[in-house]
Amino acid sequence: MIKFQCDYMEGAHPEIMRRLNEINLDKNDGYGLDHYSAHAMQLIREACQCPKAEVRFLVGGTQTNAVVIDSMLRFNEGIIAPQTGHINVHEAGAIEACGHKVIPAKAVLGKIDLDALETYLETFTEELNAVGWEHYVVPRAIYVSMSTELGTLYSLTELTRLRDLCDRFNLYLYIDGARLGYALAAPACDVTLPDVARLADVFYIGGTKVGALFGEAVVVTNPAIQVTRGHIKGRGAMLAKGWLLGIQFETLFTDGLYFKIARNAVEQALKLRDVLIEKGYEIYLDSPTNQQFVVMPTERLATLAEQVGYDVIATLDAHNTVIRFCTSWATTDAQLAHLISCL
Amino acid sequence: MIKFQCDYMEGAHPEIMRRLNEINLDKNDGYGLDHYSAHAMQLIREACQCPKAEVRFLVGGTQTNAVVIDSMLRFNEGIIAPQTGHINVHEAGAIEACGHKVIPAKAVLGKIDLDALETYLETFTEELNAVGWEHYVVPRAIYVSMSTELGTLYSLTELTRLRDLCDRFNLYLYIDGARLGYALAAPACDVTLPDVARLADVFYIGGTKVGALFGEAVVVTNPAIQVTRGHIKGRGAMLAKGWLLGIQFETLFTDGLYFKIARNAVEQALKLRDVLIEKGYEIYLDSPTNQQFVVMPTERLATLAEQVGYDVIATLDAHNTVIRFCTSWATTDAQLAHLISCL
């Protein structure tokens, strides 16, 4: 039985393991003050074409979202997120635990509905101007993920429009890049890493799902946002052996490894999509990245589960269930062939 | 110009003022440990037919909601509220500031949609059972207000169904009674105070909007919920001169004053509604209580505003605006006649 439930089911890319083994018994300064971290920060700034960006390495996605969002918001300020956004549904209230409201916005296929968002911002701003903003949670930031929880992508036009809305309504734009590698590696993606860095105020480059053992690299391009080391420490998000993060991101951002390995996941996923269509399955939604959603007769699930791992997404109707297959940087041709043979 | 914007625009009922004046220079023990408070608690327990209920007096509605809800919920537990519920839209994030998520539910005319709620609870519970509840905010309580922010009422059948849903899904039922007096005083209301006490796990009886200078009486009927004095104090919600709350509620719950004065507000509001209909205005929604919502040609608003105070609720279309008139325990026939003369 081969697992395709998610994209964080393997350890790290072999090159990362090689480096970790290599320096294992060296002595390094703690808390991210080592030279690997410094170098990795520099490599990321270069890849982002943002020489002045502040880079921070954290361990996982939920803690990253909590620390970054808590850094952006003051009292009675909230962050708008698509209804299906990770912070709204899948992080056990981590943002609220820091005292902030997640303001849900209409989402279509995992993406925030930009027309609905614009109308909401116009209407709500007018209302606040009329009756006084002090009774409300004031939107101060927008959260989107790229790729989204449903594998979909924002186009450059859409991200630019989001940026314009942020400028117009005085909002920060925060992009959760847990799967940023898989987004950027998609043939359908017309956005580049420098685009993301230019359009967002702060974002993170996901390592956990894209080649690292663990680790997310926060990139702060707007100096008005301070993600301080004290904040990271006080939220329990500062790794003692910080060089473990540094050396992983140094490896990922040397010779474009991050982008290279992300491509594999997307290629395998698109091959899978083609096969699914070919075999007559109904594709639940058209995902151009490493997550593929397919409608499966519910009665087939028990047998399938003995052969491959998948994630149940939703009950579609009396006879059908939506399931998800994820590929990753580590998915091999043989693994995919096995999966296809079970369909 | 006479103000009808809200129901907390006057001071206290004259009988309350008389009592406050009477004991003004007496010396009382602080922090609610006085005999007026003890007596008021007893009167409220009797009115609720709940001899074992715990009663707490707080100053205002937002702090009451925050303290009560924070007392009910543990980490990563949330409270379901209708989309239009006060805690979801009008309290500047007070619940989130205590670390808890308000989970918005579909609302119709200010009331939680019970069919949609049932479906949501069934679906979500099934999902959590399947994938593990640890990634989610787990619903632990339901918040409704009575009367609602739009003046509407839950029937006894509806409240009973809410109670059943709470029992079935292991949820507390919390009723925000900022306007409970105006609800119970409505001819259309088939719910009594003992019904509320029997069906809710905790609720509050609003004083601020119904005759008091300020003050809300929390009634906890489920001993599993502990609204401790330490919690009230630590949230800055314990009044030093607590007897000011005690004597107000003692007065309100002596000889049924609370219910008597609430009736005046509803009677004046219903008279207003009849006149509005008679004069051909479009009633925006059918409110059986002290808040009346009417569609007004936008071009008339400027003139109207010079004569009476009203609250703008929403822009309906290019030519019409929804506005609200509130009556209160203090609204006189003369004031209403003036309002009617302006319509």
Next chain:
Amino acid sequence: MIKFQCDYMEGAHPEIMRRLNEINLDKNDGYGLDHYSAHAMQLIREACQCPKAEVRFLVGGTQTNAVVIDSMLRFNEGIIAPQTGHINVHEAGAIEACGHKVIPAKAVLGKIDLDALETYLETFTEELNAVGWEHYVVPRAIYVSMSTELGTLYSLTELTRLRDLCDRFNLYLYIDGARLGYALAAPACDVTLPDVARLADVFYIGGTKVGALFGEAVVVTNPAIQVTRGHIKGRGAMLAKGWLLGIQFETLFTDGLYFKIARNAVEQALKLRDVLIEKGYEIYLDSPTNQQFVVMPTERLATLAEQVGYDVIATLDAHNTVIRFCTSWATTDAQLAHLISCL
């Protein structure tokens, strides 16, 4: 039995009650947007000689401390307070509930020990500079109360030195003025209200203990500190009928009423002190304000408690107990005579 336990045992000064009665049935805008509040703010700015100060009215001391301190501090910043400071010992963790550490400092007779404070700040700053500040709670403000919880006073020289320390170490100075009236009214006090306004970044003028039914007036003189209305609302500290606060402070700051009535409390207390000394009681500490601390043989307490109310402060030794008598703006000659007759 006449109670002398505390200084908030009576209602409001009769002139305040007169005004509250007078306007009781008038209709006013809510949430402090009324003209009484605006006028009271203006009167307070004038009394402080701070034409640009921001004034906010809150209901009680604990909520005021929580909101103000939460407004001053960011993540992993703390506030230094004397060990015996109200926020450190008597507010049920209200500051920590907002996420902030109270850093206890050595106190002598209720006052922060300035030499010890200076040494601490020098040493700690050096330490943080050496090892990085991110592992620590960084002091960002100093809290003192005036008069203190033990009735003592800071001299102008001492407050000026505190200010200098704040300037040198980049700290805000916050003065809790729950009993500010009784401090300023003391013959031994060489500090004026304009001095307080000039030396502190933010402070509050206590109403609850000095003539009001309830209410504290926050005065923010440093524009870097924003005590926003949204923050006040979201902490449940915004009174719906805000004009009740406005008219009380308007009354207190008209014709110097606040200072006049405060003087009565201090005069009665100093008379009491003289009598206690005369009668051979050991004064526990030399308080120049309205709280008097005296050593009482423990065996006398039971009898005394039947005649007058007092507060037990501490067990001194096997045979003696320290107790406190408080006078207030409302203490009459007859009440004092009764107390003296019991000693």
Next chain:
Amino acid sequence: MIKFQCDYMEGAHPEIMRRLNEINLDKNDGYGLDHYSAHAMQLIREACQCPKAEVRFLVGGTQTNAVVIDSMLRFNEGIIAPQTGHINVHEAGAIEACGHKVIPAKAVLGKIDLDALETYLETFTEELNAVGWEHYVVPRAIYVSMSTELGTLYSLTELTRLRDLCDRFNLYLYIDGARLGYALAAPACDVTLPDVARLADVFYIGGTKVGALFGEAVVVTNPAIQVTRGHIKGRGAMLAKGWLLGIQFETLFTDGLYFKIARNAVEQALKLRDVLIEKGYEIYLDSPTNQQFVVMPTERLATLAEQVGYDVIATLDAHNTVIRFCTSWATTDAQLAHLISCL
């Protein structure tokens, strides 16, 4: 230059790296639901002789302290810690950020002063009983670390007395075991792991400093304390690839590896201590574990710093500085010989 600043300067024990490499490309279930974690939990329960204990794996010490303490305390409850305890001085306010007060207690050489603690608990309990507990932060737990931040140890007699105090005053006992391995490995230690499990209500076994890349194993022996997976997730402390924690602790608790490698650190440290004494250095405090504190002439520090890494602890006087050398599981004879040659 060889670094002796701390005990987390190397990667993981080679056996751990071997296992991580071995399973690197296997696919595992996420979030700690893998079989390595289950097995590691079982091994730890056995080592603790606590078959019913709940075991949780977290990434680092600060987040572990925050989650565990937040799980133990309710509103306005606090945790007593020695003045020098890690949570009181070195975690950037992580406990306060969860809303809880750390109540500092007198410490001697890093250990809580048990006589002073008993007196405090007796006095404070009496005070709360007299005046009502609602104005105070109520102590609900005691925090100690083993070994302490200064390398010292609690004896079995002392831990038993702490337990008795906890029973008497209804407190939980929480032991921070970031360096538990180094404590248990000390010849001077008369406490065993089963003793710790029997006496504490909850504690953690530190991996980060004792052989792991990262990771702490929380052991909850008192079922009244629920450290839920939802709480861990919502505080951003749940590692996606949880098996990385599981396999590390499985390795450490197979064939007693944890205890074996801890012994090396203590042996090297005690050798160092003997040499320091022999060479005539003043030992700052007598540490029986892997941290050694020595008084060094300040003028020697610059030269020394070019040869070995050390941690500056405090300025002792005009001419002397206290510094710390740490050994670890990875310290070799050659490294120690180098250090000794520099002294």
